Amino acid sequence: MGPGWLPPVLGLALVLAEGSQAQEQLPRASHNLNWSKFSGFWYILAVASEARGLLPGRDKRKLGASVVRVQKPGQLKVVLAFNRSQGCQAHSLILRRDGKKAVFRNAPRGVEGFRVLSTDYSAGVVDLRLGRAGRATKTLLLFSRRDTSSFLSLKKFADMCRVLELSDALTILPKDASCAHTILP
Numbered sequence: 001m002g003p004g005w006l007p008p009v010l011g012l013a014l015v016l017a018e019g020s021q022a023q024e025q026l027p028r029a030s031h032n033l034n035w036s037k038f039s040g041f042w043y044i045l046a047v048a049s050e051a052r053g054l055l056p057g058r059d060k061r062k063l064g065a066s067v068v069r070v071q072k073p074g075q076l077k078v079v080l081a082f083n084r085s086q087g088c089q090a091h092s093l094i095l096r097r098d099g100k101k102a103v104f105r106n107a108p109r110g111v112e113g114f115r116v117l118s119t120d121y122s123a124g125v126v127d128l129r130l131g132r133a134g135r136a137t138k139t140l141l142l143f144s145r146r147d148t149s150s151f152l153s154l155k156k157f158a159d160m161c162r163v164l165e166l167s168d169a170l171t172i173l174p175k176d177a178s179c180a181h182t183i184l185p
């Protein structure tokens with residue numbers, strides 16, 4: 001893999017960011033999450049995003065992937081791979097926990113928030129905020145250990161998209177793992 005840093009997506013996110021921060025009633029799994037158990041390789045089966053630069057045109061989409069590692073307490077390394085318009089790209093980020101809060105950030109690199117809303121460690125919903133605090137774009141990602149989703153995990157994802165007003169942006173990615181597998185550990 002060749003994880004570069006994020007400027008293309010995040011630069012774009014900064015430009016596009018103008019999120020309305022509605023009061024959201026969502027679960028926050030991150031507080032009592034076992035991050036060692038959450039670590040490892042995940043397929044990204046579905047995406048719902050306000051950040052328009054994130055996905056390529058319809059015919060160029062493939063499954064995304066993520067590798068999550070606990071570097072030390074309060075610090076995660078997160079790699080994200082997507083087939084974007086410039087091709088299959090992997091980005092690597094170091095995120096730090098915001099004190100005792102259930103959120104990880106890297107503000108200088110444009111990641112305002114990374115939280116797990118819900119997980120049973122075989123699937124999960126990740127809430128990613130890109131851009132500047134207060135005007136970040138919302139992105140929900142459906143993580144799965146397998147390259148196919150269960151009906152229940154997809155339903156949970158769709159429900160959370162609805163709460164975050166991202167239903168119109170929900171995209172289920174085609175089952176092509178060629179980009180995802182470029183970051184297999």
Ligand SMILES: *[C@@H]1O[C@H](CO)[C@@H](O)[C@H](O)[C@H]1NC(C)=O
Pocket residue numbers: 034035036037
């Ligand atoms: C967290 O998960 C790891 C890996 O599955 C396990 O070894 C550890 O016992 C768990 N820790 C707690 C506090 O449950």
Ligand SMILES: *[C@@H]1O[C@H](CO)[C@@H](O)[C@H](O)[C@H]1NC(C)=O
Pocket residue numbers: 059060061062083084085086087088
């Ligand atoms: C993204 O996927 C499409 C369809 O498979 C492919 O033609 C394109 O080359 C991919 N992007 C790159 C450059 O990897």
